[in-house]
Amino acid sequence: MDIKPENLISLLQQHKPLPQAQVLLLCGEEDYYRNSIIAALPEYVFGDTPEADREITVFDKQTDLAELMAAINTYPFFCGKSLVVLSDENLWAVHKKKNDNISVDNAEANEESINQQDEELDTKKNERLTAILTDVPDYCTVVLNGRKFDKRTKLYKALKQKAIICECNRIKEKQLPDWLNAQANTYGARFTYDAIEVIVDIFESVMEDLPLGILKQEIDKLAIYTAGRKQWTAQDVLNIVAAPGNTSAFAITNFVADAKLKEALEVMAIEKKRGTNILPLCARIQFKLRQLLRYHELKSRGYDYNSMMKELGLSSGAMSYVVKQSRHFNEKKLRQAIIAINEININIRRGGRDYGALEEVLIKLLQ
Known part of the structure; x- marks a missing residue:
């Protein structure tokens, strides 16, 4: 059988x-x-x-x-x-x-x-x-x-x-969403579509040898962090989930969101020397910038705090953190940075520059 x-x-x-x-x-x-x-x-x-x-x-x-x-x-x-x-x-x-x-x-x-x-x-x-x-x-x-x-x-x-x-065969990338939701379901919860996209981005560099055991540990941590909440969002993932050998990407993203240019560039320099794949880092930074831009757009349209929290799929604690981070940016700079990172992703696949180009984007954004 x-x-x-x-x-x-x-x-x-x-x-x-x-x-x-x-x-x-x-x-x-x-x-x-x-x-x-x-x-x-x-x-x-x-x-x-x-x-x-x-x-x-x-x-x-x-x-x-x-x-x-x-x-x-x-x-x-x-x-x-x-x-x-x-x-x-x-x-x-x-x-x-x-x-x-x-x-x-x-x-x-x-x-x-x-x-x-x-x-x-x-x-x-x-x-x-x-x-x-x-x-x-x-x-x-x-x-x-x-x-x-x-x-x-x-x-x-x-x-x-x-x-x-x-x-017991390795799961493929297309099977990952179902696997993730099955794990979340054991806690009576479910991932949002954006949350699954972020997880795929985080683990992109190890997708061919996906460490399910480590990913399961991160899901267990998410269950504790969300404290019984039924929906797990992209922000929850960004706050908690860490991929093996990719923890610096989380630190860099947090430094960028907090407008700490010096610290972000210092950690990036270390990752550059290590030869770390830059694409997951670009994806993580871009997701955060899109979130901050979305907050500004909702605020300009007159959304109240609770409505914005619901629209962004954030918990109260995560929402307060986004509000704090958003004060460092305006809509114009965020849009410019998002477009620039898109161009970096395209150019990298064509053999273009990577870390140097991202450094320039961050300097323009945070200075």
Whole structure:
């Protein structure tokens, strides 16, 4: 049986019964999903059984199959349940050996012979492991945990019939909004469209290897910061969420919003030396300037404080901060800076200047 990681986590957390629950195969590159599932399993399997009485065995390297079989088939005396976590990927990996001492003339023939012998050894190991994992007693739950799993093996084909298979693949950028809102929903909240855009901008430089575990920690911080509010805004994200290696972008943006030119340029100089990608920084600064410009526009149209707060999607505390920052700018300068940063983004993609051009924009804006 195949199941999506989000669905499996939900079932485990809600303690709902799983079909074919004796063996669970977790595979895929996304560590966050696999780690979350493994973390949820002890409570799911053992319920309120004290930790000291829980029978949990972990095999992560140099696994002896006889010891594995004993752990699976030994009845747990104290609680009547056992959990075996098998993270030793060498057990199901196909190894290719090379012999550097063979002659060139016989290299191809010898390599073929060695590989055939090696595959035969792997086949025997695979068959023995298959026999163990297809005969797991009802009181035991076995979890196979690894990034890679060869679907051509006899073991995988057997587990396809007998086990729950959960492929924990990395999510793509287009899947991120749904993932974010699913996380927010666990707190009874939802991101605004602009808030999701800001998160995508923040994590743009690491999108191909998106660290969901770190992003989940930032969401947990957001839940505390918003204190039960049902809608999480772009300003909430700007105030709280920090991407790995990108914390300086937040500091620079705050310095710009507070009209602290010297401090902003000093931190930018450090990031320039580090070779930090400037595009996420431009996006963050531009978002803040657009927010301040929008405030000025609403104010000039006669909006009252509460109406502006609602229009901008801000909490009372965040709104007061925007009002304070807005005093450093007028509409004309904000518009000029926003247009200039747009041009920087276009020119960078064409091989144009980056940090120097942004420095000039900020100097014009803040002097």
